[in-house]
Amino acid sequence: MMLKNYNFPKKDARLYMSFMYVTFASLLVGGLMGLLQTLSRSGEFQLPFGINYYTILTVHGVILGLVLTTFFIVGFQFALMGKTVGLSDKQRKWAWIAFWTMLVGTIMAAVTILIGEANVLYTFYAPLRAHPAFYIGLALVIVGSWIAVFTNFRQLYVWKKANPGQKSPLLAFMVVINMAMWFIASLGVAISVLVLFIPWSLGYAATINVLLSRTLFWYFGHPLVYFWLLPAYMAWYAIIPKIIGGKLFSDSLARMAFILLLLFSIPVGFHHQLTEPGIDPTWKFIQVVLTFMVVIPSLMTAFSIFATFETTGRRLGHKGLFGWFKNLPWGDVRFFAPFVGMVAFIPGGAGGIVNASHQMNSLIHNTIWVTGHFHLTIATTVILTYFGIAYWLVPHLTGRRLTPRLNKLGIIQTIIWTVGMTIMSTSMHIQGLLGGPRRSDFSNYAGGEQVQTWISYQLAQAVGGTILFIGILLMIYIFIQLAFFAPKGVQEFPIAEEEVDAEPTPKILENWYLWIGITIALILFAYTIPMIDIIKHSPPGSLPFDWPIGRS
């Protein structure tokens, strides 16, 4: 079943590669926007051609946060499913429909943003009103991803039917967990966009319930970040062990961690709304407690990863307390890039606990600390792991090899990224604690000493941002090489195996009714009463506002 070292059939590989092309095109466009932002915020440069700062900020957030991530994840997960449980002709057709639906949606939204009709940032908070095409485009991206969701479900279902009584392959299990979470979560934003935003933006509904739309958005918004993270965890649990020459640490614990992530990723959206009016603080605190629960699977993951490294190293004969660490394959970019991602998740995760700590949120809410935080989590932990995957996945799909030269360039790319991000993210964290706001064009505000201290950190961010953009250019070069020019060959699709004497995985871990049932129960518990409150005590609705975002 597992044809690890054999390449996919051409028509499957072409499907998976299509997602990768969009991913890396997005990286280039979104990264360029990031560069322009940091330069513009330094106060030393002005955007050319009268381009608005908030237009590029919207492009940056939508293209990197929603498009790059979703395309990479769906493509990578299709490849994992194809490798572990197979892809039928019919499923392939549906996968293509998913791809094109998402792509059409992306282009619609992107064009709307670029012509300045949607300067609403990726969170599109009402009552700022973008052109309807923006919302419709986003809805198509989500609907397209749902087609992928159900295709993945079907793939595992068909495999299960063909292999009765066998436990599902670990990676297929993980993909289905992530897709189940994504589907349940994206219902929130879909309702918000389809029921609240689209009729209102077209003028069929006069007003919109702002707090309701925000609550639906953040019901989706936190699981969204876990949707980004889980594919990275898949690689950490089930792929990295193979790359370093080891075995799975524990199949059961990996599944358990993913189940906990499914349970506790969703009923936690209020921790993004801690300083908002109109939500009972007791319910905010309840969701803070649930948020802390979602830390636990990450604590488990930290242990599993170190333990994988240590057991592998000791088996290879490395002695001493940290001999296993010294002898990790530092020269292999398939390991090194994700490893830096793991390290970044230590301050990233720890910062996340601070952010979610109820009243302490007011220390950092909407300051640029938050931007620094998610540039560690998504833009380092997650993206470097994605890069780490791409180094073998792309040549595997194109029938080429990761050559020693490209491997070395990858190592350099990772180092550039690490340096750039350390400078940018650290200065963002500090500036945030000093009160500097996020999502804002350069401003002297009222002048004075306080603002002066912010500006020096903004200069540091421009330096970091420039270094990061060099890293992006190098990554694009490596991608093009791996896709079109690297020498033909066979690149391994690394999937770690269990120990021969591994304990059997408890059957209950695959009881989907149970886990999805608990997930829904937790969501109902966390959201029913506050949602009823929000709807029952809603103020008069908000009329749309076009002029603040420069629409006439």
Added chain:
Amino acid sequence: MAKEKPKQATKSNDSDINLKGTFISVMLVGIFILVLWFGSYALFLSR
């Protein structure tokens, strides 16, 4: 866990796997989390 299993004597699974380095590493992560959190909380209280 619902399906906690009794330790199997035949398994080389548990105590003889040396995970000392792992333990020290994760505890360092834990201490980092504590330091960052209490540092932030102190800053919050001082404001």
Added chain:
Amino acid sequence: MHLHKFEKIWLVFGMASLVLFLLIIGFAAFWKGTHPQSHIETIDPQNVEAHEAFKPENLGLREVADGKYTVNIVASAFNYDFGTDADGKAVKKIRVPKGSTVLFQITTKDVVHGFQVAGTNVNMMVEPGHVSRLETVMKNTGEFTVVCNEYCGVGHHQMFATVEVYE
């Protein structure tokens, strides 16, 4: 399924830390009343003047008792309305003595805004239809910049004021 001894210790340590954090913030929130801003009061965003606190003459800083102040503000793209001074000029800076208790009340006439007195714990979302309200003691002296920290449109970064806390 079973856990290695060290993993058990690690998870117990980790979970105990999380419980400790929750106890600290829970105690502060429920017993000391330091919840994040969560005021439950609605208002018609098209007619904020109907609310006593947001009548034009009631905007800005007022001393309500010895050492106790109220600040009423109406936010709109891209301005904080702190009322006018004796000369009829818009107020852009308010001054309070160190250690005073200040109640900030703010609402918006149009889109979502933020209200942060940078460098303090005064940090609230301001949403149409709702009143945001936070009472705090100004512990530290200095000039603090008020920034709109939620994107409100293309002039978002030009929306600010100053709070000075003097000795």
